[in-house]
Amino acid sequence: MVQYVGVSNVIELVRSVGIETFLLGLADYIEEDFRRWEQFEKTPRVASHSKTGVIELMPTSDGQHYGFKYVNGHPKNPNVGLQTVTAFGVLSDVSTGYPCLVSEMTLMTGLRTAATSALAAKYLARKDSRTMAIIGLGAQSEFQALAFSALLGIKSLYVYDIDPDAAAKFRDNLADTDIDIAVAKSAEEAVALADIITTVTADKKNATILSDNMVGAGVHINAVGGDCPGKTELQGDILRRADVFVEFPEQTRIEGEIQQMAADFPVTELWQVMTGEAIGRHSDTQITIFDSVGFATEDFSALRYLRDAVQGTDFFTELDLTTQPVDPRNLYGLFRRSAPGALGSYA
Numbered sequence: 001m002v003q004y005v006g007v008s009n010v011i012e013l014v015r016s017v018g019i020e021t022f023l024l025g026l027a028d029y030i031e032e033d034f035r036r037w038e039q040f041e042k043t044p045r046v047a048s049h050s051k052t053g054v055i056e057l058m059p060t061s062d063g064q065h066y067g068f069k070y071v072n073g074h075p076k077n078p079n080v081g082l083q084t085v086t087a088f089g090v091l092s093d094v095s096t097g098y099p100c101l102v103s104e105m106t107l108m109t110g111l112r113t114a115a116t117s118a119l120a121a122k123y124l125a126r127k128d129s130r131t132m133a134i135i136g137l138g139a140q141s142e143f144q145a146l147a148f149s150a151l152l153g154i155k156s157l158y159v160y161d162i163d164p165d166a167a168a169k170f171r172d173n174l175a176d177t178d179i180d181i182a183v184a185k186s187a188e189e190a191v192a193l194a195d196i197i198t199t200v201t202a203d204k205k206n207a208t209i210l211s212d213n214m215v216g217a218g219v220h221i222n223a224v225g226g227d228c229p230g231k232t233e234l235q236g237d238i239l240r241r242a243d244v245f246v247e248f249p250e251q252t253r254i255e256g257e258i259q260q261m262a263a264d265f266p267v268t269e270l271w272q273v274m275t276g277e278a279i280g281r282h283s284d285t286q287i288t289i290f291d292s293v294g295f296a297t298e299d300f301s302a303l304r305y306l307r308d309a310v311q312g313t314d315f316f317t318e319l320d321l322t323t324q325p326v327d328p329r330n331l332y333g334l335f336r337r338s339a340p341g342a343l344g345s346y347a
């Protein structure tokens, strides 16, 4: 039997501990795995592009466990009542190859993306950062707000979305928190007073969510929405003025904001900043950019965190995903109900 953590399990688990506590715990697991970066098998994700979006597989292994996530990105899905991003994941035992956990990963993607963003900002943003702008108030946005609140104490937000209903939804969802939200009339207005700028829009094109003149000295940019070939949010001039930090350069050069730049455009890997091998922010006037695309180790961390978090709880069910014949070589015997013992645990 394989442990299955479904959507309702994740909702109940997060409710039971509180979302900010959950994000703090998740961020610890993500940071722990970034800090042991060299132990991981790494490859850019395997992407299948279509006119409407992309379907991706994101595998990695630390030698003991193997994990992968299936995830899509379809920006026009909300027009037909579907989500832009939806996902599930698997964690397996490398020594036997058997899966041990299957999980929903749509909610977990929102949580792990936000936890990673806030973790990066903890290392890269100015320590006196108090305010954040969020441009794009879709499915990911509240998670981003809550992770920055939990990890950095950011309680003041200026937000903007081209769709006023998205701003109303965002405000309503966070009404019970201590986060102060000002809805701006434009992206320019939202970023004017922000120490940190999060861009998390969805459009399958090279968009200009931030133009160079909108970004002042000392700002940290958390660029989340540009995560596919032909899908970016920042004007290239901003990248030239800034120091850019990435998860896995081989993947980010294909999918991130830096796809706009030459193949040798200098970037720093986030794990190196976390371990002290590279410098992150060195001055209060420096512009830092976390060119987030989402990397497999973050999903691996999320699966690891879930596996540990659900032990001893009711927040999972057993899934009969693997066969268990008494005689491992007698797979066919599982079809023969009359054969005594052949059905193993199903007998």
Ligand code: NAD
Pocket: 073, 075, 078, 084, 085, 109, 110, 113, 135, 136, 137, 138, 139, 140, 141, 160, 161, 162, 163, 166, 187, 200, 201, 202, 203, 207, 209, 223, 224, 225, 226, 227, 292, 293, 294, 295
């Ligand atoms: P979503 O479709 O739910 O929300 C996107 C929002 O952006 C919508 O409310 C839309 O109105 C708004 N928007 C679009 N263009 C805009 C513009 N020009 N100005 C202001 N707002 C604008 O999508 P989502 O699930 O929230 O995902 C957002 C983006 O983040 C997607 O591009 C997705 O692929 C990406 N993403 C990245 C990661 C990562 O790890 N980096 C993880 C998950 C999602």
